[in-house]
Amino acid sequence: MSDQIKYNLTEDQMPKTWYNIQADLPVPMLPPLHPGTGQPIGPEDLAPLFPMALIMQEVTQEREIEIPDPVRDILFQWRPSTMFRARRLEKALDTPAKIYYKYEGVSPAGSHKPNTAIAQAFYNKEEGTKKLTTETGAGQWGSSISLAGAFFGLEVDVYMVKVSYNQKPYRRALMETYGGRCVASPSTETASGRAILEQDPNSTGSLGIAISEAVEMAAQNDDTKYALGSVLSHVLLHQSIVGLEAMKQMEMADDYPDVIVGCAGGGSNLAGITFPFLGKKLREGGNTRFVAVEPANCPSLTRGKYAYDFGDTAHLTPLVKMHTLGNSFVPPGIHAGGLRYHGMAPLLSHVYDQGMMEAKAYHQTECFAAAVEFARAEGIVPAPESSHAVKGAIDEALRCKAEGKSETILFNLSGHGHFDMAAYTDFFAGNLEDRDYDQGCLDASLASLPDVAAE
């Protein structure tokens, strides 16, 4: 078995509980605040947007939360996902490091996002929700929640950032195949959308604007709730299944990671693969390092401020303490649409602020180059978001080579790039730019962060 490539778990071995890192944090994270009063918000403040079960998961300090059977039954469709040993990549890099990757592109939507979409749809259905609204950037989350809506008989309205709506017709077609309704954002359906269009009729949209539209529609209708595909603690909780499976697969490989790498947009797939290992380190000690990789032109961890900010542009969401570039920050266009969010999950931000996680930023062309190298060695074409994790893992492997160390590297390959081949075409044609973010835009955005009394 010395040349084993795939580490597969049986359905029986799929975790029965999610892992909540809040139970193991030495210092608890700070609560979300009400934008009007500056006071911590209570469950009832969030009730118009989310079902109570998810609100409770947002704040619970319990270590293990049971995965409901109907959720497990659907997850079996593609879980447990395979962990691979990247033997051909190791050879190509001529590194003494051992590289493993967990592959989440096997879900029907092509990424880790259905892991939480299925759970969110389940709890909404149980509490009588008829329709879900949400936003999507590159379309990964919109496809995932549309898929979940189809499984549970929920209507789904997706506000899709206009630039992606126009660039990614096949993602839109996938949402429609699953029964979702996809609307280009900013739209004329909402007051937030109309306000933006009045100022700028040609606005190509942003995630912050699309969130405002989706939140507004959910807040106005009793049978409609809002679903978020990243950032919130309950989303990170649902993604812990990735790391919990990887722990068992590492045991099968009789190995343990020295370093775990993931890409970070809102932080959910990174938290998913790292938090179960980080929790073990917090409880039992150990030397495993955790590395977040973000795009150099939307660098919320490496260049942002740790401050209370809104999750959206129209300031409809609660204030959360996170690493943020400011809610009015507009990143340059890059192909990793899923990494273009101004903020970062509060839980992940807290872990980073406490020194338990490292962060690195890379430009997109070096990430595409790494993705192509990976595809030629391992066969799988990474999503542009995931290419950041690939680049981070390759750099760790090359460091091991330079230092003559045989470390064990684990990274999360969060999705495949089959809907993103236009980006690869641009890369091969030399048409991808590494534009830096606009420093003036960042300064102005950070200067206009909300004043928070509680600080």
Ligand SMILES: *Cc1c(COP(=O)(O)O)cnc(C)c1O
């Ligand atoms: C959405 C997405 C991401 C970024 O979201 P996180 O919450 O940071 O995980 C990363 N990879 C893929 C494939 C995605 O679809």
